[in-house]
Amino acid sequence: MNTICTQSPPPRSALILGAGPAGLALAAACAHEGLAVTVLAPAPMAPWHPSFGAWEDELHGLFSAEELGQVIAHRWAAACVATPAQPRRRLERPYVRLSTGGLQAALWARCEAAGVQVIAGEGVQVQPIPGGQRVLDAAGQAHAAAVIVDATGAGALLRRRSGGPGAVQSAYGLQLELDGHPWPLDEALLMDWRAPLADAEGPPTFLYAMPVSATEVFVEETSLIAPVALPFALLRARLLARLSGLGLPADRVISEERCAFRMGGPLPVRDQALLGFGAAAGMVHPATGYQLSRSLREAGPMAAAIRAGLDAGGPVEAARRGWDHLWRPALRAQWAAYGLGAEALQRLGQSELQGFFDAFFALPEPDWRAFMSGTLSRPALASTLLRFFALAPSATRRALMRAGQGVEGLLFLPRLAGA
Ligand SMILES: Cc1cc2nc3c(=O)[nH]c(=O)nc-3n(C[C@H](O)[C@H](O)[C@H](O)COP(=O)(O)OP(=O)(O)OC[C@H]3O[C@@H](n4cnc5c(N)ncnc54)[C@H](O)[C@@H]3O)c2cc1C
Known part of the structure; x- marks a missing residue:
């Protein structure tokens, strides 16, 4: 060869x-x-x-018991999503950090x-x-x-x-040693959309926090989706501002992560x-x-x-x-629908994204689970999007309509449902 x-x-x-x-x-x-x-x-x-994370159930059947012991670095019994309206929304779905x-x-x-x-x-x-x-x-x-x-x-x-080229997710993370921290050890903080930030009008970001022990945590300031990667200096400044707001020093750094990758397109x-x-x-x-x-x-x-x-x-x-x-056709239709959601997400500011996720996690649990895993069937995805549309605040609805180019976007739903 x-x-x-x-x-x-x-x-x-x-x-x-x-x-x-x-x-x-x-x-x-x-x-x-x-x-x-x-x-x-x-x-x-x-x-x-x-540093990879995943829902534990998504790994079922993918690894032998022996491999799982090698692959899973840490398991949390549940995940948590925080917004000003719901600062402690616990999702009863185990989350893992991979080694x-x-x-x-x-x-x-x-x-x-x-x-x-x-x-x-x-x-x-x-x-x-x-x-x-x-x-x-x-x-x-x-x-x-x-x-x-x-x-x-x-x-x-x-x-x-x-x-178009799609969008970019970017993040700056620190694995830290601390004397203590406020996060429950059985929960992965998937997204904290509260913004104790001086530049709250800037591009939206959230905190991802994985408490490994009472004295060790991985924290990451993340831009979920944007046309371009946010500067690491900005993400780092926001992360440090958050930590300082929580009274947490960031001087004992175990490792640092700079993350930027393309999605969609x-x-x-x-x-x-x-x-x-x-x-x-x-x-x-x-x-x-x-x-x-x-x-x-x-x-x-x-x-x-x-x-x-x-x-x-x-x-x-x-x-x-x-x-x-x-x-396969079902996946292509699914991806097109996710693409609509992705475009809408890029149009929302910090407070609108808070409303977006309040509505998203108000969906029935099987719907948000399957949406995040990318496993909804075409009809289920169409009805999930309609349910979400009904729950969403008006700014989110407007953004979805603009992303889907108005009526065209709504016509897309019956096509998705296979009608
Ligand atoms: C920092 C970071 C964190 C992420 N976290 C998660 C997460 O928690 N969960 C999740 O599901 N996804 C996550 N992702 C997204 C995605 O899962 C990863 O990017 C993942 O690594 C993609 O896997 P891949 O094998 O497709 O490509 P890559 O991991 O990018 O691997 C590409 C390989 O191709 C090689 N290569 C490149 N060019 C050539 C060439 N011309 N010829 C031959 N070989 C070449 C590279 O050397 C490398 O070996 C993350 C991405 C990043 C960057």
Whole structure:
């Protein structure tokens, strides 16, 4: 594989570009399906940095008991969302913080056990060849496979539909040692939208706080969604202002996180031979920024679709089945609806976002759970959006109407419901 390729690749082979969570989960799943799999990434073994969080129930069935012990760093029995109207809204849904190193090690262990090969290199161009495709790396080497998947996060090698660039979630976080703090140890503070900030008229942000023990906490000032990333200096200043307002010093820093990633934006076109997976393929939830659980959940079915396509008709059929699985019509409609919500969210200020989340969490629990997990069926999503519309304050309704371009937006709901 690690030479200039002129020959056809093995008919049951896959090359995964990227060694992030999506790439490794898919590589292991494809190898499990019996494919000869190679992962190509610039520094495949480099440690990951993001600190990942997820609803515990979303991880059910994705890891063995042994892996779970390695992957889950901390579990909270419930989550909490705070607004001025409801400063302590407890959501009875367990939330977990993942061990970044543990997750990476668990996915590599799966890859190793399944015989995945690893090459260090940066894919810069993908070309069709008889029997599949080949990717040229930055050093001029070519690597061929029947199926190639872009799981590079940014997904620069994929062709996309036209459309705006989507939005950005940005955050600045500190893992702190403290003498004490005000947060209950059994609750993850998912969002505190109260704004004890001097610049309350500025772009809206919230506090995310994960108390690890009575003397250790991870706190993060987060811009949920905005056209561009907020400057880290602004997020840091707000976080420090919040902590100081709570009488908490920030001088014993264990670690720091700077986070900015794209959400939403145009999906890849489906009539291309290069497949995509993870953030590269538009799988980041356009309104919440969560992605990890979905790519872990989809890795197995996606690998099965690729293998079945290879067996049934070869590389072209594998690409078709892969894209059809990943962006099946129900999911595309769902994503379009989330995109509406995402656009509306970007138009709201701090106090309007407080009203938005008061209404959102006033929805029946199964609705907000499934909306956040991205698992609502089309009719359920349509009725959830209508219920939300009825509950929402007028500023939110106006923003939703503008995001959906008025009547057009409302016509979208019956289409979503499959009418
Ligand atoms: C700081 C941060 C915190 C996040 N927190 C959460 C969270 O709590 N929960 C959640 O669900 N989501 C979260 N996300 C969003 C999302 O889940 C992550 O971005 C996740 O890492 C995306 O996984 P991925 O494998 O698709 O891409 P990435 O993790 O970005 O991995 C991409 C891989 O591709 C490689 N690569 C890049 N270019 C090339 C190339 N040209 N050729 C070959 N390889 C290449 C990279 O080296 C890397 O190995 C967070 C994102 C960030 C940045």
